[in-house]
Amino acid sequence: xxxxxxxxxxxxxxxxxxxxxxxxxxxxxxxxxxxxxxxxxxxxxxxxxxxxxxxxxxxxxxxxxxxxxxxxxxxxxxxxxxxxxxxxxxxxxxxxxxxxxxxxxxxxxxxxxxxxxxxxxxxxxxxxxxxxxxxxxxxxxxxxxxxxxxxxxxxxxxxxxxxxxxxxxxxxxxxxxxxxxxxxxxxxxxxxxxxxxxxxxxxxxxxxxxxxxxxxxxxxxxxxxxxxxxxxxxxxxxxxxxxxxxxxxxxxxxxxxxxxxxxxxxxxxxxxxxxxxxxxxxxxxxxxxxxxxxxxxxxxxxxxxxxxxxxxxxxxxxxxxxxxxxxxxxxxxxxxxxxxxxxxxxxxxx
Numbered sequence: 001x002x003x004x005x006x007x008x009x010x011x012x013x014x015x016x017x018x019x020x021x022x023x024x025x026x027x028x029x030x031x032x033x034x035x036x037x038x039x040x041x042x043x044x045x046x047x048x049x050x051x052x053x054x055x056x057x058x059x060x061x062x063x064x065x066x067x068x069x070x071x072x073x074x075x076x077x078x079x080x081x082x083x084x085x086x087x088x089x090x091x092x093x094x095x096x097x098x099x100x101x102x103x104x105x106x107x108x109x110x111x112x113x114x115x116x117x118x119x120x121x122x123x124x125x126x127x128x129x130x131x132x133x134x135x136x137x138x139x140x141x142x143x144x145x146x147x148x149x150x151x152x153x154x155x156x157x158x159x160x161x162x163x164x165x166x167x168x169x170x171x172x173x174x175x176x177x178x179x180x181x182x183x184x185x186x187x188x189x190x191x192x193x194x195x196x197x198x199x200x201x202x203x204x205x206x207x208x209x210x211x212x213x214x215x216x217x218x219x220x221x222x223x224x225x226x227x228x229x230x231x232x233x234x235x236x237x238x239x240x241x242x243x244x245x246x247x248x249x250x251x252x253x254x255x256x257x258x259x260x261x262x263x264x265x266x267x268x269x270x271x272x273x274x275x276x277x278x279x280x281x282x283x284x285x286x287x288x289x290x291x292x293x294x295x296x297x298x299x300x301x302x303x304x305x306x307x308x309x310x311x312x313x314x315x316x317x318x319x320x321x322x323x324x325x326x327x328x329x330x331x332x333x334x335x336x337x338x339x340x341x342x343x344x345x346x347x348x349x350x
Contacts, residue, residue, distance in 0.1 A: 002114050004273075008039075009086050009087070010039050010040050010041040010086065010087050011039045011040070011041070011086075011087055011088055011089060011108070012037075012038050012039065012040040012041075012089045012090070012091050012104060012108065012164070013041050013043060013081075013082075013085035013086060013087030013089070013090050013091070013167070014041065014042045014043065014046070014091045014093055014175045015043055015045075015078055015081045015082060015085065015090055015091065015092050015093065015119035016029075016033055016043065016044045016081070016093050016095050017044075017045045017074050017077030017081065017094075017095065018044055018045065018046050018047065018049060018053050018057070018077075018095040019046075019047040019048065019049055019050075019053075019071065019074070019077070019095070019248055020049045020051045020053060020114065021053050021056075021095035021096060022049070022051040022052040022055070022056050023047065024095060024096035024187045025044075025053060025056045025057065025095050025096075026056055027051075027098055028057070028093065028094075028095055028096065028097060028098055028154045028310065029042070029044075029057075029063075029064065029134065029198060030313075031098035031100075031101075031208075031212055032093065032099060033060075034101050035061065035099065035101060035102075035103060035104045035105070036101050036102050036104070036105045037102075037104040037108060040061050040104060040274055041085070041086065041087060041092070042063065042064045042065065043064075043066060043067065043081040043084055043344075044057050044064050044065070044066050044067070044081075044095075045067045045068075045069060045077040045078070045080045045081045046067065046068040046069070047069060047071050047072060047073070047074065047076070047077040048068075048069065048070050048071025048072070054066075054068065055335050065084065067080055067081065067084065068073060068186050069171045073178060073181040073184070074176075074181065074184060075175075075176035075177055075178045075179075075181065075184035076176070076178040076182060078092070078175075078176050078184075079175045079176050079178065079263070081172065082167075082175060083084045084177075085167065086165065087167065088143065088167055088168075089108065089111070089164050089165065089166060089167060090164070090165055090166075090170075091104065091162070091163075091164045092162055092164075093162055094161060094162065094210075095211055096128075096210040096212065097124075097207060097208060097210055098208040098210075099162070099206065099207050099208075100206050100207060100208070102156075102206065102208075103122070103160070103162075103206040104164075105208060105244075106122075106202070106204065106206055107120055107122065107164045107202075107206065108164070110200070110202065111164065111330075116198055116199065117198050117199070118165060118166050118169055118197040118198050118199070119159075119161060119163055119164075119165040119166075119169075119189070119192060119198070119199045119200070120164050120165070120190070120198060120199075120200050120201065120291050121159050121160040121161060121162065121163040121164075121199070121201050121202075122143035122162065122201065122202045122203070122205065122206035122207055123136055123137055123138045123160070123202060123203055123204055123205040123206065123207075123209060124136070124137040124162065124205055124206070124207040124209040125137075125162055125205045125207070125208050125209065126140070126208075126209050126210075126211055127208055127209045127210060127211070128207070128210040128211040130213075130306060131211075132211045136205055137158075137160055137209055138158075138160075138201075138203065141155075141160075142156065142157075142158065143156070143157045143158055143159075143201045144156055144157065145195075145200070145201075146200075147193055147201065148193070149190075149193040149194060149244065149247060150247055152189065152193055152199075152249040153248065153336070154192070154251070156263055157199070157201075158199075159185070160187045160201075160207070160209070161206045162198070162209070165192075169192060169197055173188070173191040173192055173195055173197075174191065176188055176229070177233070179256060180203055180224065180226060180230055180233075182222060182223060182226035182228055183223070183226035183227045183229060183230045186227055186230050187230035187233065187234075188228075189235055190230060190231075191234070191237075194234065194239065194240065195239065220284065221259060221262050221263065221266075224255050224258055224259045224262070225259065226237075227253070227255060228252060228255055228256070228259075231251055231252050231255070232252070234248055235248050235249070235252075241259065252285075253286055256286075257283045257286060257287045259282070260279045260282050260283040260331060261279075261280075261283060262277035263279045264276040264280050264283070265310050267279060268299070268303075268306060268307050268310045269307065269310060269311055271303075271307060273299045273303040273306075273307075276299055277296050277299050277300070280292050280296045280299075280348060281296065281297060284296075289333035316317075
């Protein structure tokens with residue numbers, strides 16, 4: 001269905017940032033054109049692509065506002081689009097994902113029935129790899145009402161990227177942080193929740209979410225480090241309350257432990273069993289665990305068996321070998337905060 005020319009200002013601005021998205025972008029755009037709700041504009045920002053992304057967008061030049069810029073990351077690309085947007089609502093759509101035909105109609109209908117809601121996100125059907133094909137996003141990354149800062153940080157409420165939110169929120173919380181590549185959306189949701197904006201979600205799957213091994217979030221270590229940067233930024237923010245600081249510190253502690261576990265798996269697969277034991281020991285210093293004690297003992301008594309189990313379980317994963325950075329080193333230099341002892345991850349000996 002072709003988008004109709006709008007005689008009035010479109011109510012929703014659809015924001016798509018594209019980097020080397022040529023294989024997927026046409027279907028993404030066509031999923032917007034097929035919407036049952038038609039009061040929208042589409043803004044596509046080509047973030048310095050080196051493939052045929054521009055040629056793909058050109059085919060739809062009569063239905064899309066197109067901007068090309070030097071590569072600056074997804075946060076910068078989204079900001080470029082937002083500055084040009086005229087809609088009251090902003091709808092984010094990744095360049096390789098797709099919407100079901102009633103996405104906009106259902107989302108906007110819910111927001112109008114519940115005007116107190118500032119940010120709304122749907123469920124989604126996963127596709128792209130056999131491992132995730134047909135799974136639902138909220139089955140893998142759950143949400144439970146109400147959405148709160150505490151539940152967001154504890155990952156009991158996982159905000160799906162293809163969200164719709166009121167544009168005027170950004171006048172208070174600011175745009176995407178262009179320095180955070182890979183956690184810019186986490187950072188934005190965190191700032192919104194800290195400042196009291198209300199989130200809600202729908203159980204109905206309204207989008208298709210492509211899982212790709214080459215995505216920014218495909219590396220566990222890289223993703224966790226990016227999230228740590230966002231958390232440490234929030235910790236140093238002037239508007240962060242003492243109660244919020246405690247929640248953020250607890251989350252930092254947990255994520256540092258998760259980075260340690262990812263690093264230990266990498267070392268086990270590389271047959272660096274002594275290094276893996278050190279990483280696990282560091283994690284247990286803050287998070288005692290019988291299971292980790294048994295794994296550490298197994299690495300001493302039967303390391304090849306543990307390596308076989310880890311390799312088998314991670315066979316379909318996409319973890320890149322990256323060294324973990326302590327959260328204390330991620331604090332912004334002008335935050336005014338000193339490195340805190342309980343934020344420091346013990347360095348692994350080599």
